[in-house]
Amino acid sequence: MTGALFAQSLVLGILLGGLYALLAAGLTLYFGVMRVVMIAHSAFLILAAYLAWFFHERSGLDPLLSLVITVPLFFVVGYGMQRFLVSRLRPISLTTMSVLLTFAVALTIEGLLGFVWTGTQRRVQLEYSGTSIEVFGVSIAVVKLIAFALAAVSLGALYVILRKTSFGRALRATTQHPEAARLVGIDTDRVAGLGFGLGLATAAIGGTALSLDYTIYPSLHWHWIGPLMAIIVVGGLGSIPGAAIAAMLLGVAASLLQVPLGTTWAQTVFYLALFVTLMIRPQGFFGGRLAQRF
Amino acid sequence: MASEPEPVPAAAPASSPAAEPLLRLTDVQAGYGRAALVLRGLSVTVAPSSVVCLVGPNGAGKSTVLKVASGMLKPRSGQVVVDGVDVTGRTPQQLLASGLSHVPQGHSVFPEMTVAENVLLGAYSVRDRSLVAERTEFVTSLFPLVGERWGALAGALSGGQQKQVEFARSLMVRPKVVLLDEPSMGLDPKATAIVFEQVQRMRDAGTAVLLVEQNARRALEAADVGCVLDLGRVHITGPAPDLLADPRLAQLYLGGRPKEVP
Numbered sequence: 001m002t003g004a005l006f007a008q009s010l011v012l013g014i015l016l017g018g019l020y021a022l023l024a025a026g027l028t029l030y031f032g033v034m035r036v037v038m039i040a041h042s043a044f045l046i047l048a049a050y051l052a053w054f055f056h057e058r059s060g061l062d063p064l065l066s067l068v069i070t071v072p073l074f075f076v077v078g079y080g081m082q083r084f085l086v087s088r089l090r091p092i093s094l095t096t097m098s099v100l101l102t103f104a105v106a107l108t109i110e111g112l113l114g115f116v117w118t119g120t121q122r123r124v125q126l127e128y129s130g131t132s133i134e135v136f137g138v139s140i141a142v143v144k145l146i147a148f149a150l151a152a153v154s155l156g157a158l159y160v161i162l163r164k165t166s167f168g169r170a171l172r173a174t175t176q177h178p179e180a181a182r183l184v185g186i187d188t189d190r191v192a193g194l195g196f197g198l199g200l201a202t203a204a205i206g207g208t209a210l211s212l213d214y215t216i217y218p219s220l221h222w223h224w225i226g227p228l229m230a231i232i233v234v235g236g237l238g239s240i241p242g243a244a245i246a247a248m249l250l251g252v253a254a255s256l257l258q259v260p261l262g263t264t265w266a267q268t269v270f271y272l273a274l275f276v277t278l279m280i281r282p283q284g285f286f287g288g289r290l291a292q293r294f
Numbered sequence: 295m296a297s298e299p300e301p302v303p304a305a306a307p308a309s310s311p312a313a314e315p316l317l318r319l320t321d322v323q324a325g326y327g328r329a330a331l332v333l334r335g336l337s338v339t340v341a342p343s344s345v346v347c348l349v350g351p352n353g354a355g356k357s358t359v360l361k362v363a364s365g366m367l368k369p370r371s372g373q374v375v376v377d378g379v380d381v382t383g384r385t386p387q388q389l390l391a392s393g394l395s396h397v398p399q400g401h402s403v404f405p406e407m408t409v410a411e412n413v414l415l416g417a418y419s420v421r422d423r424s425l426v427a428e429r430t431e432f433v434t435s436l437f438p439l440v441g442e443r444w445g446a447l448a449g450a451l452s453g454g455q456q457k458q459v460e461f462a463r464s465l466m467v468r469p470k471v472v473l474l475d476e477p478s479m480g481l482d483p484k485a486t487a488i489v490f491e492q493v494q495r496m497r498d499a500g501t502a503v504l505l506v507e508q509n510a511r512r513a514l515e516a517a518d519v520g521c522v523l524d525l526g527r528v529h530i531t532g533p534a535p536d537l538l539a540d541p542r543l544a545q546l547y548l549g550g551r552p553k554e555v556p
Contacts, residue, residue, distance in 0.1 A: 166418075173404050173415055180402040183364065184463065185390045185419035 004137055009256045011138050015148040017251025019209055022151035023224070024231040024243040025158060026202030032175040032238030033195040036086055036098040041203055042224035043106035044074065048207025049216045050113055053122050056211075063124050063211050064146070070204040078200030081105075082193040106221060113218035123215045147209035154205045155244060161198070162240070171195050175238060227254075227267065230274040236284025245286050246273075314378060315339035316502050317363065317394070317471045322372030324355075324362050331370070332358045334526035338504075340471055341519075345493060345503040347534065349510035350523030356506040357399060359523075360473040363504065364396035365389040377470055390419055393470035399479060403456045403463075405449025409440060412448045412459050416466030426466070433462040436495060454485025461492060471502045478509050490516040514538050 023045060030038040048070050055066035085105075089097045132141045162168035173181040174188045174195075181188050210216070231250055235242030250270055257266040277284060317340040325331040332355040340346045348356045361367040363374060365386040374382045376392045386396070403412050413433060417426045434441035439455060440462045448459055457477055464472055474493065478486040486509070493516055497503055507513030514520045520537040522530040530542060537543055 169407075169411060169415060170418065172407060176404040176406055177402055179366075179398055180404065180460075182366070182386050183390075183396045183398060183402075184415050185387045185467075186415075187387060 005259060006256070007136070007138050009259055010252060011135075011140060012144070013252030013255025014248065015140070015144045016255055017248035018148040018151040018155075019206060020227065020231060020247035020251045021244040022154050022202055022209075023206045024228050024235065024247045025155060025240045026199040026206075027228050028232040028235065028238055028240055028243040029195055029199040029202075031232065032240075033171060034082065034086065034098075034192050035095045036196075037095060037102065037229075038199070039099060039102040039225060040105040040109065041102075041199070042221035042228060043109040044077075044200055044203040045207040045210065045224060046216060046218070046221045047109050047113065048074065048204040049211040049214070049220075050117060050122070050207075052208045052211035053124050053216065054117070056124050056126075062126070064150075064208060067205065067208050070208065071201050074200040074204035075197040078197035079193045081200070082196035083189070086196070087189065087192070106225075110218045110221065117218075119218060121215045121217045124211050126212070129212075141213070143212040147212055150205060150209045154202060158198070158202070158240065167191070167194065171198075227270040230270040234273050234277045234284060235286050239284065239286060242284055242286030246284075315341050315375075316377055317504065318373075318375040319359065319363060320373040320375070322359075322362055322369045322374070324358055324367055324369040324372075326367070332526055333362065333369070333372075335372070336523070336527055338521055338528060338531075340502050340504050342470075342502055343497055343500060344518040345497050345505060345516060346519045346521065347505045347507060347513045347517035348521050348523055349507055349513060350529075352508075354523040355526045356523055357475050360396060360475050360504065360506055363389075363471075364394055364473055366396070387419065390467055390469075393467075394473065395464040395467055395469035395471070396473040397460045397464045397475060397477065399475040401453070401456055403448035403451075403459050405447070407448055408444070409446055409448050409451070409459050410444050413440060413462050413466060416463035420467065429466050429468060432468075432499075433465050436465070436499060437462045437492065452485070454481050454488055457481070457485075457489055458492065461496065465496070465501065469501060471504060472496060474503060474505045476506055476508055478507065478512065486512065510543070511538070 023041070027038055027041050030036045030041070051070050052063035052066040055061070055069070056063040085101060086094075086098060089101065126143075128142045132139045133145070134140075160168075162172060170181070170186045170191050171194070173184070173186060174191045178188055181191075214220075227250070231246045232243050234250065235244070235246035250273055253269045253273075254266045257269055319336060319338050322333050322336045323331055324333040336355065336359060338346065338348070338359065348359060350356055358367065362369045365381075365384050365388065368383050372382070373380060376389070376394060379392060381389055381392050381394075384392070404415065407415075413430065414426065417429060420426055420429075434444075437458045439458050443451060443455065448456060451459065461472075461477075477489045477493070481489060490512065493503055493505060505513060505517060514534045514537055517534040520530075520532065520534040521528045522537065522543060530537065530540065532540075
């Protein structure tokens with residue numbers, strides 16, 4: 001691999017890693033707060049991408065503007081989904097049953113997308129779709145840069161919400177010790193609902209970013225959920241910084257391996273990392289003690 | 295949520311004999327799911343500025359009493375009265391507002407938060423910032439260690455130190471009664487001694503304590519009133535020193551449980 005190619009792959013990997021990081025943060029949030037394995041996370045991601053595409057088709061405006069609608073919408077849907085679906089599961093079997101429940105939700109979304117917009121592949125065409133900028137001989141597509149910036153800003157916002165707000169402290173308390181959280185007066189059911197909404201809002205942002213640069217079709221979400229699940233296990237279930245670090249590392253690794261191995265084989269790096277993690281450090285590499293309780 | 299009026303901070307007269315109890319559980323029946331009842335007509339009272347200790351064998355229902363009192367478990371029947379107000383069936387949040395604070399069994403700090411965050415979360419339901427500052431000062435003067443380790447991660451502290459953080463957190467609402475579930479569990483003798491010394495300090499600061507302990511002898515030494523639980527009822531109750539001297543207690547704990555034979 002030449003130096004230029006390496007640099008190019010590295011930059012692409014970092015840009016992709018940013019998007020993975022945002023999406024994995026949402027996924028690990030559901031697990032941390034509610035012990036829910038949210039298979040439908042990436043289906044909502046693709047739904048948001050479709051909504052961005054449709055918004056652009058109809059209005060001719062930039063698909064990024066669809067965020068104004070999809071982020072609040074997904075937040076509300078997430079809150080409702082937690083309060084009216086997930087919270088109905090029995091606590092004792094919540095984690096396993098949540099796999100089935102959210103699997104069904106994913107299939108429903110996929111089916112609806114196919115029903116409404118058919119299985120045809122869709123792609124947003126923008127004036128800046130083909131443009132790229134050159135930095136030190138590395139060419140970076142503007143759309144990838146926008147997607148990365150969106151992911152980075154959202155992750156930063158998520159960090160501030162969790163660290164600096166009263167709601168964030170309540171959410172972290174609920175994650176770390178649900179019983180003690182109730183005993184200091186936190187309404188843990190409400191916090192769980194809002195946490196779910198927050199997770200789904202990250203899917204809305206990720207989907208919009210995705211729509212700028214990817215050809216989308218209803219079953220695309222299956223390509224995303226596997227790597228994302230692997231990332232949150234490697235990072236340590238429930239740990240948002242862990243998810244972000246693992247996402248960045250694995251995103252870069254996958255991007256670098258694409259050159260010698262090709263796209264398909266490069267994807268296996270996520271699963272290899274998953275196997276290695278489960279074998280030598282099942283609680284994850286960057287996570288807290290949360291995962292050790294399982 | 296409005297800030298509730300501050301209870302009298304200094305020690306109220308410790309022995310006004312006819313004082314209305316701060317907490318009264320009357321004829322409580324409670325259990326989990328469809329399983330058999332754990333509490334079968336239990337009654338207990340906690341007077342102002344006193345330490346009441348529940349002792350008894352495993353499965354006697356000691357922790358369940360606290361869960362009913364703090365609203366974590368709804369009783370099937372019976373009554374919970376706090377300071378003259380019937381609070382039966384209220385949620386933990388509502389009971390916190392009426393002056394009950396519960397420190398659960400085992401480690402209950404938020405391990406990946408700092409001591410400061412833990413203590414301030416104790417005042418989650420208190421909106422008045424100056425009140426929070428005032429109480430922070432109060433709990434750090436009561437538990438100096440909490441102030442010393444203010445910025446440390448709570449999960450990195452020793453078991454005994456974590457207990458102090460939990461105590462400090464529970465006092466941030468200035469409760470009338472604190473419910474302590476086996477505070478000495480898993481602690482070495484030195485840490486246990488500190489914990490019991492602090493239970494007395496809470497009492498001296500005007501907070502009544504309802505304490506559950508496995509370590510009966512040690513707990514009764516720290517308590518004013520003792521209640522011996524067995525099979526979901528209070529069997530014996532009386533001044534703690536009397537219980538310590540009571541041969542029946544020794545029989546129950548040291549000589550097996552002959553009463554159980556039908």
